[in-house]
Amino acid sequence: MDQIRVTLPDGNVKEYPKGITPIEIAKCISPRLADAALVAKVYATDGNGSQSKTGIYANSVDPEPDGGLLYDLRRPLEQDVKLRILTDKDADALYVFRHSAAHLLAAAVTDLYPNVKLGIGPPVENGFFYEFLRDEPFTPEDLEKIEKKMHELAEKDLPNERKLLPKAEALKLYRDSNQLFKCELVEEKADEPMVSFYTTGKFIDFCRGPHIPSTKRIQAFKLTNVAGAYWKGQEGNAQLQRIYALAFYTQKELDDYLHRIEEAKRRDHRKLGTELDLFSIQDAAGPGLIFWHPKGGLIRTLIENWLRDELQKRGYDLVFTPHIMLFDLWKTSGHANFYKESMFGQMEVEKADYQLKPMNCPGHILIYKSKLRSYRDLPVRLAELGTVYRYERSGVLHGLLRVRGFTQDDAHIFCMPSQIESEVEACIDFAYAVMKNFGFDKFEVELSDWDPTHPENYPGKATDWEHASNSLAAVMNRMKIPYKRIVGEGAFYGPKIDVKLIDAIGRPWQLTTVQFDFNLPARFGLEFVGEDGARHQPLMVHRALLGSVERFFGILIEHYAGAFPLWLAPVQVEICPVSEKVIDYAKHLHETLKNHGIRVHLDDRNEKLPAKIRDAQLQKIPYMLVVGPKEAETGAVSVRHRSKGDLGPRPIADFVKALQEEIASRAIN
RNA sequence: GCCGAGGUAGCUCAGGGGUAGAGCAGCCGAUUCGUAAUCGGCAGGUCGAGAGUUCAAAUCUCUCCCUCGGCUCCA
Numbered sequence A: 001m002d003q004i005r006v007t008l009p010d011g012n013v014k015e016y017p018k019g020i021t022p023i024e025i026a027k028c029i030s031p032r033l034a035d036a037a038l039v040a041k042v043y044a045t046d047g048n049g050s051q052s053k054t055g056i057y058a059n060s061v062d063p064e065p066d067g068g069l070l071y072d073l074r075r076p077l078e079q080d081v082k083l084r085i086l087t088d089k090d091a092d093a094l095y096v097f098r099h100s101a102a103h104l105l106a107a108a109v110t111d112l113y114p115n116v117k118l119g120i121g122p123p124v125e126n127g128f129f130y131e132f133l134r135d136e137p138f139t140p141e142d143l144e145k146i147e148k149k150m151h152e153l154a155e156k157d158l159p160n161e162r163k164l165l166p167k168a169e170a171l172k173l174y175r176d177s178n179q180l181f182k183c184e185l186v187e188e189k190a191d192e193p194m195v196s197f198y199t200t201g202k203f204i205d206f207c208r209g210p211h212i213p214s215t216k217r218i219q220a221f222k223l224t225n226v227a228g229a230y231w232k233g234q235e236g237n238a239q240l241q242r243i244y245a246l247a248f249y250t251q252k253e254l255d256d257y258l259h260r261i262e263e264a265k266r267r268d269h270r271k272l273g274t275e276l277d278l279f280s281i282q283d284a285a286g287p288g289l290i291f292w293h294p295k296g297g298l299i300r301t302l303i304e305n306w307l308r309d310e311l312q313k314r315g316y317d318l319v320f321t322p323h324i325m326l327f328d329l330w331k332t333s334g335h336a337n338f339y340k341e342s343m344f345g346q347m348e349v350e351k352a353d354y355q356l357k358p359m360n361c362p363g364h365i366l367i368y369k370s371k372l373r374s375y376r377d378l379p380v381r382l383a384e385l386g387t388v389y390r391y392e393r394s395g396v397l398h399g400l401l402r403v404r405g406f407t408q409d410d411a412h413i414f415c416m417p418s419q420i421e422s423e424v425e426a427c428i429d430f431a432y433a434v435m436k437n438f439g440f441d442k443f444e445v446e447l448s449d450w451d452p453t454h455p456e457n458y459p460g461k462a463t464d465w466e467h468a469s470n471s472l473a474a475v476m477n478r479m480k481i482p483y484k485r486i487v488g489e490g491a492f493y494g495p496k497i498d499v500k501l502i503d504a505i506g507r508p509w510q511l512t513t514v515q516f517d518f519n520l521p522a523r524f525g526l527e528f529v530g531e532d533g534a535r536h537q538p539l540m541v542h543r544a545l546l547g548s549v550e551r552f553f554g555i556l557i558e559h560y561a562g563a564f565p566l567w568l569a570p571v572q573v574e575i576c577p578v579s580e581k582v583i584d585y586a587k588h589l590h591e592t593l594k595n596h597g598i599r600v601h602l603d604d605r606n607e608k609l610p611a612k613i614r615d616a617q618l619q620k621i622p623y624m625l626v627v628g629p630k631e632a633e634t635g636a637v638s639v640r641h642r643s644k645g646d647l648g649p650r651p652i653a654d655f656v657k658a659l660q661e662e663i664a665s666r667a668i669n
Numbered sequence B: 001g002c003c004g005a006g007g008u009a010g011c012u013c014a015g016g017g018g019u020a021g022a023g024c025a026g027c028c029g030a031u032u033c034g035u036a037a038u039c040g041g042c043a044g045g046u047c048g049a050g051a052g053u054u055c056a057a058a059u060c061u062c063u064c065c066c067u068c069g070g071c072u073c074c075a
Helices: A022-029 A031-034 A091-112 A140-155 A166-175 A180-188 A251-266 A269-275 A293-311 A327-333 A359-371 A417-437 A462-478 A551-560 A580-595 A609-618 A629-634 A652-664
Strands: A003-009 A015-016 A039-044 A069-071 A081-086 A129-132 A159-165 A194-198 A203-206 A220-230 A241-248 A279-281 A290-292 A324-326 A347-348 A352-356 A378-387 A405-415 A445-450 A484-486 A497-500 A508-517 A540-550 A573-577 A600-602 A623-627 A636-641 A644-653
Touching: A003 A180, A015 A022, A022 A039, A022 A081, A022 A324, A039 A091, A069 A091, A081 A091, A081 A551, A091 A129, A091 A140, A091 A194, A091 A203, A091 A269, A129 A220, A140 A220, A159 A166, A166 A180, A166 A194, A180 A203, A194 A241, A203 A609, A220 A251, A269 A279, A269 A551, A290 A293, A290 A327, A290 A378, A293 A378, A293 A417, A293 A551, A324 A327, A327 A359, A359 A405, A405 A417, A405 A551, A417 A462, A417 A497, A417 A508, A417 A540, A445 A462, A462 A508, A462 A652, A497 A609, A508 A551, A573 A609, A580 A623, A580 A629, A580 A652, A609 A623, A623 A629, A629 A636, A629 A644, A629 A652, A636 A652, A644 A652
Parallel strands: A003 A081, A445 A484, A573 A600, A573 A623
Antiparallel strands: A003 A015, A039 A069, A039 A081, A129 A241, A159 A194, A194 A203, A220 A241, A279 A290, A324 A352, A347 A352, A378 A405, A405 A540, A445 A497, A497 A508, A508 A540, A623 A636, A636 A644
16 A cells, blocks of 8 residues: 655654545544644645645645645545644634634524525634625524524534535536525636535535534634625625624633723723713714814824924925815826715816815925926925815714824925935834834834736836835835735835834724825926936825824824823823812912913812712823822822822922923823 | 614613603702712703604604714725
């Protein structure tokens, strides 16, 4: 009989008969391992390592980045391999586990509702979904029923069996059962004569796998919601009902995740925005439009003042441009064409059409063009906290994070090719300085390039694109910033760098974007006079650091959970007199702090101290000053910090000094 | 825009064909108090808007608006 050589993770090489399965090998190693095993990972070692559709690569998922291939435990091995048995200690296997859980969901749904049409059911972050077409909507009660059925099926320990069918037979199977979406998938995806299926009890599904051996392990899951989703994500296609679920190896991990969701809810900027009286959205004014209340407005002013200061230090010129401009301008820029569906409608004034601005660039370009520019003037950096209005479809609006009117911390840099790297570097440096100022210290950077196989989709010469994206990459390398390069994701008008920050509870947010533009300088005929006396076209870079002030504010609220650092806190100090007997001292204290430029509020309500403390805590005011007869007598204050608690008494002057230092350093809590 | 769930007092929510409810917040009064809620009283709503069914609609039907969870899109 043929033998194959199997290399184990410890380096041992063993010979087994050809056709042995990973689970059998696991049993040889240790029964405990076999019991815990979920899936195998194999690497070709027989010289046939090319990823041709032969050997282990036939009818399989695509290899992982490390060249390994996830493999069913009961799938026979036909060639020499390196083998790892994965258990619930391996993150790689979680994806397989969730995928199997998706099949369990589909098995339960088809059991309960035999007439549903199946869409796709992949694992996703934290869980999985499966899509179904059914005339009636799935109700919350249906979800409960389905979840119960899933537990029932899981208990039965149904094996997930892989089987191969000829493509024609697969199509027939799905045609006969009227599974039109599955037919479409088989047609599209199956590029081999045999296609793989998986069965879970009575349920059978076209699937490349792999799957965990049986349903028994799938216990910690929770169906969360139903959402409409277009078939293949294409608007215009049929809309299926997508059932989302969370799934983890253990109940504890599921519970932990649910706690994190609770934490995110606790931080929700919409909830905190109301509770802390920061902003509102008014039915009477329309959706997606933000009202900044006094406290939110104060924070915004502080952020903007700090930012304007930085802009000036870094060589930007601050400008203002009109909110409405002639529609013809947007024809010149091209927005009237490619950005039309995102713009508010035109308005006619004295027979001329005007357009509410969705972008600031054309305005800045007009300022650039207002006079002849010399190479000596470059780079020209025009910055504006520019408020723009964009028509967003109603279903996508979300608190401060997705709105219809917002203010970008926008800037456009006009420069010579020789200046581009230093300009980009300065932008990135600026972005990091801004983020760090607000207490963010984790970032992800993406460099999005064009798709060089379709140059016809892009304006600008290929050499421009290459030069620009190479400059971006060079800057990243010089600054030692790790980044991900994404081909084909750049804007049509130029490559870009996006910086995402990671907030206090680990969520990524895309804020900063630095984008080249090969389109607008040509459309507007931008020029500068070079050293040679001839006219040249400048390079143009769009750049926003916070992105949108509204959105950034929303992110900040959630990042700080409403507890703004002292320098941004709308009320920095709450004075809590113990009783009305010391009201005069409290008033004196109030005046003193105010005169030192501190944002202070006196709680002179007829309430007991604990109530005042509680209310100040709920308002997340950084410092509470408890004053009673003891303090009044000695000219002191008893300091309580919102998170550090009671800090004890000290002289007023000491407190003021410490406070001023904390404000000036813009310390993060 | 599409699918689903919602919209009752400033906030959080109960009620579900027969006169609109609670807690908190607000106002008034009592209490003079030491680090997360003192007690009592008063006031507050065209039940998202419009139409329909009905003797009678917050409640049932339809249309629209807005919010939430997704899809798509995106700062």
